[in-house]
Amino acid sequence: xxxxxxxxxxxxxxxxxxxxxxxxxxxxxxxxxxxxxxxxxxxxxxxxxxxxxxxxxxxxxxxxxxxxxxxxxxxxxxxxxxxxxxxxxxxxxxxxxxxxxxxxxxxxxxxxxxxxxxxxxxxxxxxxxxxxxxxxxxxxxxxxxxxxxxxxxxxxxxxxxxxxxxxxxxxxxxxxxxxxxxxxxxxxxxxxxxxxxxxxxxxxxxxxxxxxxxxxxxxxxxxxxxxxxxxxxxxxxxxxxxxxxxxxxxxxxxxxxxxxxxxxxxxxxxxxxxxxxxxxxxxxxxxxxxxxxxxxxxxxxxxxxxxxxxxxxxxxxxxxxxxxx
Numbered sequence: 416x417x418x419x420x421x422x423x424x425x426x427x428x429x430x431x432x433x434x435x436x437x438x439x440x441x442x443x444x445x446x447x448x449x450x451x452x453x454x455x456x457x458x459x460x461x462x463x464x465x466x467x468x469x470x471x472x473x474x475x476x477x478x479x480x481x482x483x484x485x486x487x488x489x490x491x492x493x494x495x496x497x498x499x500x501x502x503x504x505x506x507x508x509x510x511x512x513x514x515x516x517x518x519x520x521x522x523x524x525x526x527x528x529x530x531x532x533x534x535x536x537x538x539x540x541x542x543x544x545x546x547x548x549x550x551x552x553x554x555x556x557x558x559x560x561x562x563x564x565x566x567x568x569x570x571x572x573x574x575x576x577x578x579x580x581x582x583x584x585x586x587x588x589x590x591x592x593x594x595x596x597x598x599x600x601x602x603x604x605x606x607x608x609x610x611x612x613x614x615x616x617x618x619x620x621x622x623x624x625x626x627x628x629x630x631x632x633x634x635x636x637x638x639x640x641x642x643x644x645x646x647x648x649x650x651x652x653x654x655x656x657x658x659x660x661x662x663x664x665x666x667x668x669x670x671x672x673x674x675x676x677x678x679x680x681x682x683x684x685x686x687x688x689x690x691x692x693x694x695x696x697x698x699x700x701x702x703x704x705x706x707x708x709x710x711x712x713x714x715x716x717x718x719x720x721x722x723x724x725x726x727x728x729x730x731x732x733x734x735x736x737x738x739x740x
Contacts, residue, residue, distance in 0.1 A: 458489045458543060463535060466506040469554060475626065476511075476521075477553045477594045484525055487544040488536055507531045509550060518596060523550045555594035559630060563603030564589040564621055566637050570611050575644050577678065578611060582639035584619065589635070593627035606637070615639055642678035646723075649673050651690045653712060653731060656697045663699065667732040671712060677721040691716030692726065699735060708732050 462483045467476040484507070507528050511521060525545045532542055566582040584606065591604065604627070606619040616638045623629045652670045655661065673690050694710040696702045702710060709730045717724065 458487055460485050460487050461536070463532060464506045465550075466508050467552065468508055468510045470510065470512055471554075473557050474554050475557055475594055477555045477596045477626070479552045481547060481550050484528070484550075485546040486532055486536070486542055487546075489541040489543050505535050507535065511554065518553065518555055520551065520553050524548065525550060553596055555596040557592065558595045558598060559590060559592045560598045561588045561590045562598065562601055563587060564635060565603050565605050566619070567605040567608045567622075568611050568637070569608060572612065572641060576641055577644065579640040579642045579678065579680065582611070582637040585636050585638065586633060589621050589629065589633075590631040591623055591627050592630045593623075597627065606635070609637065611639060611641075613641075615641055642680050644676050645679055645682070646674060646676050647682050649675075649685065649687055649690065651687045651692045654691060654693050656693060658697050659699060663736055664702065665734050665736070666694075667734070668728075671731065672727045673714065673724060674727065675721045675724045681720040685718060685721070689716075689718040690714060694731075694733075702733060702735060705733075708734070 462485055464483055467479060469475055509523060525548060529542060564584045566584055568582060570578055604621060604623050607622045609617055609619055616636055619635050619637045621629050650670050651673045653666045655664055671692060692712055693715045695713055696705060696710050709732050711730050712726050714724055
């Protein structure tokens with residue numbers, strides 16, 4: 416009989432009073448163990464959020480990699496629990512008090528924050544280690560600049576319509592405020608996402624990424640053009656392969672209908688010259704091998720903006736002429 420089975424057998428035969436006494440003993444033991452664990456010193460890693468402050472007017476921090484620092488603290492179990500659940504929202508200030516020069520790199524040892532961190536975690540908790548050792552960032556002068564505004568959008572036009580071109584924004588540029596180090600390298604900012612459906616214009620809102628700030632009160636509008644797909648047909652001549660001399664071969668019929676789908680505005684721009692229909696055979700010998708003097712055709716050149724092309728007929732008869740002796 417195993418240990419578990421023996422214990423189960425003995426507990427099963429205990430009377431109610433003995434069973435109650437056993438449960439009390441287990442509860443007391445668990446309580447003593449928990450109190451001992453929570454009163455003993457242990458270490459834990461806590462995250463503390465950082466607030467960057469530049470005292471010089473007109474300057475702000477840029478390129479911040481560390482929004483938090485990790486501190487390893489030594490305290491009792493009760494102290495660790497209290498720190499984790501009641502002081503998580505308190506920040507440590509990374510303050511640049513010297514006369515910092517614009518567009519320069521700043522390095523601040525995290526040991527400078529030890530007094531702040533000690534106040535945050537409490538006197539009954541010892542700081543063992545701070546990670547990282549050093550905070551690196553840049554100080555940049557705050558400027559105002561006009562930059563392009565681009566459209567960020569999604570389409571919901573169904574299968575019978577399409578967007579002819581990218582929406583244009585009016586006014587095209589927007590005035591923003593932010594660090595020179597960012598604004599001098601930025602090609603522009605985007606609007607908040609908007610949806611394109613049946614309408615062809617909409618008022619849009621700019622969306623500046625941190626730490627940029629929009630300081631332009633003008634109304635911005637997006638304008639676009641929608642076209643509809645439709646089927647049309649163009650009569651296109653069948654061309655001789657480049658390997659065959661003119662007058663050596665003729666096709667019956669000498670032109671075919673090319674059917675395709677394109678936007679209505681695109682259809683107005685297309686003509687037979689935009690398509691190139693040729694036989695699949697390239698030489699007179701290949702034509703001679705074709706059965707029933709018929710050859711298949713293919714579209715060799717397709718203009719942009721068209722799809723789902725077909726030929727009618729797809730095969731044509733041909734005649735080969737012999738040169739006079």
